[in-house]
Amino acid sequence: MIEWVIGFLAVMIGYITFLIRSSSGSHFEDNSIDAFIIKDGKEIGNKQQGTKKDKYRRNYTSEGRQILIIYGTEYGFSEEVARNLHDRITSFNSTSGTLNVEFQPRTINAKHYSSIVWDQETVCIVIISTSGDGVPPTDARDFYEFLSKSSPNMSHLKFCVLALGDSNYPQYCKTGKVVNQRFLDMSCNPILQCELVDSEDWNVINPWIDKVINLLPNIEIEVKMDYLDLEGLGEGEGHSRNNPFMAKLKVKKQLTVLDDTEDRETIHCEFDIADSGLTWTSGDALGIYPDNHPIYVDNILSLLGINGTVCVDPPVWAYITDKDKIRIMMALMKFYDLKHVKPELLYEIKASLSESLRSAEYEHLFEIFESDDALVQYIKTREVMDVLEEFSAVMSIDMTPEKFLSLLKPLQPRYYSISSSPLIDPNTACITAAVVRYKSEEIQKKKEGVTTAYLQDRLVVMDTCPVFISRNPDFRLPSNHEIPIILIGPGTGLAPFRAFIQEREMAVEHESVIGPTLLYFGCRHKEKDFLYRNELETWHRKGIIQLRTAFSRDQDRKVYVQDLLLEDGNKLWHLIYQNEGIIYVCGDARRMAHDVHYALLEIAQVQGHLSETDATKYFYELEQEGRYQKDVWVT
Numbered sequence: 151m152i153e154w155v156i157g158f159l160a161v162m163i164g165y166i167t168f169l170i171r172s173s174s175g176s177h178f179e180d181n182s183i184d185a186f187i188i189k190d191g192k193e194i195g196n197k198q199q200g201t202k203k204d205k206y207r208r209n210y211t212s213e214g215r216q217i218l219i220i221y222g223t224e225y226g227f228s229e230e231v232a233r234n235l236h237d238r239i240t241s242f243n244s245t246s247g248t249l250n251v252e253f254q255p256r257t258i259n260a261k262h263y264s265s266i267v268w269d270q271e272t273v274c275i276v277i278i279s280t281s282g283d284g285v286p287p288t289d290a291r292d293f294y295e296f297l298s299k300s301s302p303n304m305s306h307l308k309f310c311v312l313a314l315g316d317s318n319y320p321q322y323c324k325t326g327k328v329v330n331q332r333f334l335d336m337s338c339n340p341i342l343q344c345e346l347v348d349s350e351d352w353n354v355i356n357p358w359i360d361k362v363i364n365l366l367p368n369i370e371i372e373v374k375m376d377y378l379d380l381e382g383l384g385e386g387e388g389h390s391r392n393n394p395f396m397a398k399l400k401v402k403k404q405l406t407v408l409d410d411t412e413d414r415e416t417i418h419c420e421f422d423i424a425d426s427g428l429t430w431t432s433g434d435a436l437g438i439y440p441d442n443h444p445i446y447v448d449n450i451l452s453l454l455g456i457n458g459t460v461c462v463d464p465p466v467w468a469y470i471t472d473k474d475k476i477r478i479m480m481a482l483m484k485f486y487d488l489k490h491v492k493p494e495l496l497y498e499i500k501a502s503l504s505e506s507l508r509s510a511e512y513e514h515l516f517e518i519f520e521s522d523d524a525l526v527q528y529i530k531t532r533e534v535m536d537v538l539e540e541f542s543a544v545m546s547i548d549m550t551p552e553k554f555l556s557l558l559k560p561l562q563p564r565y566y567s568i569s570s571s572p573l574i575d576p577n578t579a580c581i582t583a584a585v586v587r588y589k590s591e592e593i594q595k596k597k598e599g600v601t602t603a604y605l606q607d608r609l610v611v612m613d614t615c616p617v618f619i620s621r622n623p624d625f626r627l628p629s630n631h632e633i634p635i636i637l638i639g640p641g642t643g644l645a646p647f648r649a650f651i652q653e654r655e656m657a658v659e660h661e662s663v664i665g666p667t668l669l670y671f672g673c674r675h676k677e678k679d680f681l682y683r684n685e686l687e688t689w690h691r692k693g694i695i696q697l698r699t700a701f702s703r704d705q706d707r708k709v710y711v712q713d714l715l716l717e718d719g720n721k722l723w724h725l726i727y728q729n730e731g732i733i734y735v736c737g738d739a740r741r742m743a744h745d746v747h748y749a750l751l752e753i754a755q756v757q758g759h760l761s762e763t764d765a766t767k768y769f770y771e772l773e774q775e776g777r778y779q780k781d782v783w784v785t
C-alpha cells in the first residue's frame with residue numbers, strides 16, 4: 151500500500167513538473183537537447199556533445215565471416231531495416247548451435263561506399279529507398295553513380311537488394327531496381343530476387359529477413375579479420391541528421407485567414423542557424439525533429455500504467471550524443487513515433503488478449519487478427535494511442551517500459567523546402583508549412599500532423615528545435631540568370647520558388663539581366679490562402695516575375711495551375727522549346743504533378759505538333775537534361 155502511494159505521488163509530481171514545463175510551449179527550461187539527460191538521479195544541462203558510438207559502429211576485434219549491409223536512406227526507414235537485419239544476424243550467431251565462427255554484419259551508409267574494398271567482400275546486402283521523383287536518397291547518390299558508371303567484374307560477390315518505395319509514385323522502387331540490375335550487370339550472383347517493399351510494409355520485410363538469415367549458413371564466407379574501420383566512418387564534425395543543430399525560432403507568422411473549418415492553415419517560420427556551420431543552396435530542405443504532443447505521451451503512459459519519470463536508455467538513433475539514461479516521457483516525446491504503429495505492438499497485444507472478454511461488443515477487436523489484410527488496414531488507420539485505447543478493455547497488458555519502447559518505430563524528422571535564399575540571409579532559414587489537421591473517417595477522431603502541429607501549437611518564438619539541412623541537388627536554379635524559368639508551385643509548393651525569386655531579384659539589383667520568370671501559383675481563395683501575396687504582387691509589378699494565379703474555389707468552375715498552363719500554351723512552348731527554358735514543379739505528386747505533366751504533353755502536341763509518343767519522349771529527355779525538375783511528395 152505504502153509503495154503504491156509513493157508510486158502514485160511520484161507519477162503526480164512527475165506529471166505536474168511535466169505540465170509546468172509544457173505550459174511555456176517548451177518542454178525544457180534551457181531547451182537544449184541534453185537538458186533532460188539524467189545522471190545519478192539529477193538532470194544535467196548543457197553538456198558538450200561527445201563522439202557518438204553505437205553498436206553498429208564497433209570494429210570487430212576477432213576473425214569472423216563478414217557480411218556487408220549497405221543502406222541508402224532519405225528518411226531513415228532503410229537504416230531501421232538495415233539495423234533490424236544486423237540485429238537478426240547477430241542474434242542468429244548466439245542461437246545457432248552449428249556455427250563455431252560468427253557472422254560479422256557491418257552496416258554502413260551508402261555515402262561511405264568508397265571505403266569498401268570489393269575484392270574483400272563475399273556477401274553484400276543493399277537496402278535502399280527511392281526518393282524525389284524516382285531518384286536515389288541524397289546520401290546514396292555517389293554510390294548510385296559509381297554503380298552506374300563503373301563496371302568491374304564482381305563475379306565473386308553474392309548479393310541481394312531490398313528496394314523500398316511507395317507504389318503511389320510513378321517511379322516505384324526505381325533506385326533499388328536499378329542497383330539490383332547493376333549488380334547483375336557486374337556478374338554478381340543474386341542470392342534472392344530484388345524484393346520490392348511498398349509503404350514500409352513489415353509483412354514483406356520480415357519474411358525477406360527470414361529468407362536472408364536462412365540462406366547465410368549455405369554461403370561459403372572466408373574467416374578473416376575485417377578490414378573496415380567502422381568506428382572511423384563518422385558523421386564528421388558538422389551538424390547533420392544524426393547531429394542536428396538546436397535552432398532558435400525567430401519568427402512565426404500565419405499566412406492564411408481562418409474563418410471556416412475548411413480553410414487551410416499555413417505558417418511561415420524563420421529559424422536562426424547562425425554559428426551552426428549549416429549552409430544551404432536554394433532548393434534544399436530543412437529537416438526538423440518534432441516533439442510528440444505531451445498529452446499523447448501522458449495518455450499512453452497512463453494506459454500502460456508506466457510512471458513517466460522512469461529512466462530508460464535513449465534509443466540508438468537518438469540525436470543526443472550522451473547515452474546516459476533519460477525519463478521515459480522524454481524518450482517518448484523526442485525519439486519514438488507515436489503515429490505509425492509497428493505490427494509487433496499488435497502481436498504483443500494479441501498475446502495478452504483475454505479470451506474471457508470475447509463478446510459481441512469486442513468481437514471486432516479479435517477479428518483484426520484473423521487476416522494480414524485486416525491487420526494492415528487496422529494499423530494504417532490508427533495511431534499508437536488509438537490502439538492502446540481500443541484494446542485496453544480486452545487485454546491484460548503488463549509490459550516493462552523497455553519492452554514497450556522496443557515495439558515502437560523511431561520518430562523521423564520531417565522535411566520542408568527552405569523558402570528563403572541564403573544569399574539574402576545565410577543565418578536565417580525560412581520554411582512554409584501547411585498545418586495538417588483532419589478528422590479520421592475510420593475512427594471519427596481529430597488528427598494532426600506531428601511536426602506541423604508542433605510548430606504551430608507548441609513551439610513558441612525563442613524556443614529551439616533540432617534542425618539540419620537535407621540537400622536536393624536535382625532542384626536548382628541555373629547559374630545563368632538569363633535562362634527562362636517556369637515555376638509551377640501551388641500551395642506550399644511555392645516555398646522553394648520564393649527562394650529562387652529572391653535570387654533573381656538580387657541579380658536584378660546587381661544589374662544582371664534576368665530571363666523570363668513565370669510563376670504559376672494556385673490556392674483555394676484569393677482572400678484567404680494566397681501565400682506571400684504582397685511579395686508576389688510586388689515582384690510582379692517590378693517585372694521580376696510574371697505571376698499567374700489560379701484560385702480554385704473563387705468561382706463556380708474550378709481552376710487549377712494546369713488550366714493556366716494550357717491557356718499559356720503558345721508562350722510556354724516558345725520558352726521551353728525555342729529558348730531552352732527550365733520547368734520546375736513543386737508540390738503534390740499524386741494529382742498536381744500528374745495533371746501538370748499531362749498539360750505539358752498537351753502543349754507539346756498542340757503547339758509543337760508532336761505525337762503523343764514524341765511528346766512523352768521529349769519531356770523524358772528534358773528531365774534527363776535537368777530541364778524539367780520536380781520536387782514532389784505524396785501526402
Ligand SMILES: Cc1cc2nc3c(=O)[nH]c(=O)nc-3n(C[C@H](O)[C@H](O)[C@H](O)COP(=O)(O)O)c2cc1C
Nearest residue numbers: 223224225226227228279281284315316319322323
Ligand atoms: C518526397 C518523397 C518522394 C518519394 N519518391 C518516391 C518515388 O519516386 N518512388 C518510390 O517508389 N517511392 C518514393 N517515396 C517513398 C519512399 O521511398 C518510402 O517512403 C521509403 O520507405 C522511404 O525510405 P527511407 O526512409 O529509407 O528513405 C518517396 C517518399 C517521399 C517522402
